[in-house]
Amino acid sequence: MGYGSVEPSSFMSDFLRKSGGYAVIDGGLATELERHGANLNDPLWSAKCLLSSPQLIRRVHLDYLDAGANIITTASYQATIQGFEARGLSREEAESLLRRSVEIACEARNIHYDRCTKDSWDFMGSERISKQRPILVAASVGSYGAYLADGSEYSGNYGDTVTLQTLKEFHRRRVQVLAESGADLIAFETIPNKLEAKAYAELLEEEGIKIPAWFSFNSKDGINVVSGDSVEECASIADSCKQVIAVGINCTPPRFIHGLILSIQKVTTKPILIYPNSGETYDPERKEWVQSTSTGVADEDFVSYVGKWREDGASLFGGCCRTTPNTIRGISSVLYNKSSAVTTLQFQD
Numbered sequence: 001m002g003y004g005s006v007e008p009s010s011f012m013s014d015f016l017r018k019s020g021g022y023a024v025i026d027g028g029l030a031t032e033l034e035r036h037g038a039n040l041n042d043p044l045w046s047a048k049c050l051l052s053s054p055q056l057i058r059r060v061h062l063d064y065l066d067a068g069a070n071i072i073t074t075a076s077y078q079a080t081i082q083g084f085e086a087r088g089l090s091r092e093e094a095e096s097l098l099r100r101s102v103e104i105a106c107e108a109r110n111i112h113y114d115r116c117t118k119d120s121w122d123f124m125g126s127e128r129i130s131k132q133r134p135i136l137v138a139a140s141v142g143s144y145g146a147y148l149a150d151g152s153e154y155s156g157n158y159g160d161t162v163t164l165q166t167l168k169e170f171h172r173r174r175v176q177v178l179a180e181s182g183a184d185l186i187a188f189e190t191i192p193n194k195l196e197a198k199a200y201a202e203l204l205e206e207e208g209i210k211i212p213a214w215f216s217f218n219s220k221d222g223i224n225v226v227s228g229d230s231v232e233e234c235a236s237i238a239d240s241c242k243q244v245i246a247v248g249i250n251c252t253p254p255r256f257i258h259g260l261i262l263s264i265q266k267v268t269t270k271p272i273l274i275y276p277n278s279g280e281t282y283d284p285e286r287k288e289w290v291q292s293t294s295t296g297v298a299d300e301d302f303v304s305y306v307g308k309w310r311e312d313g314a315s316l317f318g319g320c321c322r323t324t325p326n327t328i329r330g331i332s333s334v335l336y337n338k339s340s341a342v343t344t345l346q347f348q349d
């Protein structure tokens with residue numbers, strides 16, 4: 001589903017309208033792969049499963065769809081041509097694995113639709129109307145820091161030798177391949193600094209990318225993105241780029257989100273997306289998430305924030321690392337089913 005002749009801005013507003021005003025993004029993909037036994041202690045992280053266990057990726061997508069997600073993000077976060085080549089694959093093999101990540105998500109969507117088909121038709125007079133909810137496949141693009149696999153997507157510090165041009169060349173071919181892969185949009189995730197946001201915006205423009213994109217930044221203080229760059233300046237870059245249809249924050253502790261939404265709103269009217277992590281902290285040495293007493297939250301507490309983020313003005317909600325289908329089920333019920341749940345939930349900070 002590209003936007004073709006439709007304006008990028010109406011692509012998202014149409015989707016949100018059809019979804020009831022809000023959208024549910026999936027939860028942590030890598031987290032869920034690990035929970036099912038995958039060992040992701042590897043420079044390719046979750047993209048390793050594209051080689052070793054594509055059926056597990058499809059199953060996790062399906063679990064998120066069953067939990068109520070209507071946007072699923074592909075296993076391409078840490079799938080890069082350079083990373084696959086370092087593993088001994090050819091460029092063609094690397095590109096076909098990128099495409100495969102999108103195919104797997106599309107397969108999951110088809111299976112989910114098939115399963116729902118039985119009860120998904122309504123009759124209006126003689127016309128049969130589909131009640132199937134719209135589901136989007138978002139092709140994930142992790143930052144340059146994710147490829148480095150040294151935790152630098154949580155510092156945003158790439159050193160002086162990495163320029164705008166370095167980042168554009170690093171991402172160019174992957175973005176082209178994913179844009180032609182059948183995905184509905186590109187999810188630029190965990191963007192740690194302004195330079196990388198600029199590189200993405202210029203790439204989208206230069207390459208005439210035909211599908212829309214979202215920009216999602218991460219923060220560890222609720223004020224700036226992780227590099228220390230201003231969140232307003234980062235969100236302004238997204239705002240100026242016509243292909244960008246939503247702007248937001250992912251992989252950031254829930255308690256920082258409220259303030260970040262307010263900052264983003266100062267510079268854009270584009271829909272705001274939010275998919276925080278559980279508040280634990282990633283230890284790049286151990287390649288593990290460790291409990292943090294200051295920011296960690298349980299599933300119920302995570303979900304209890306959603307009503308507040310919605311009041312703040314965000315429209316798309318999901319989870320990132322260390323969140324599971326259970327978190328997404330909770331978010332989905334707050335947004336769609338149990339209006340009483342929303343009114344009784346309080347913002348906790």
Ligand SMILES: [Zn+2]
Nearest residue numbers: 251277320321
């Ligand atoms: Zn994450």
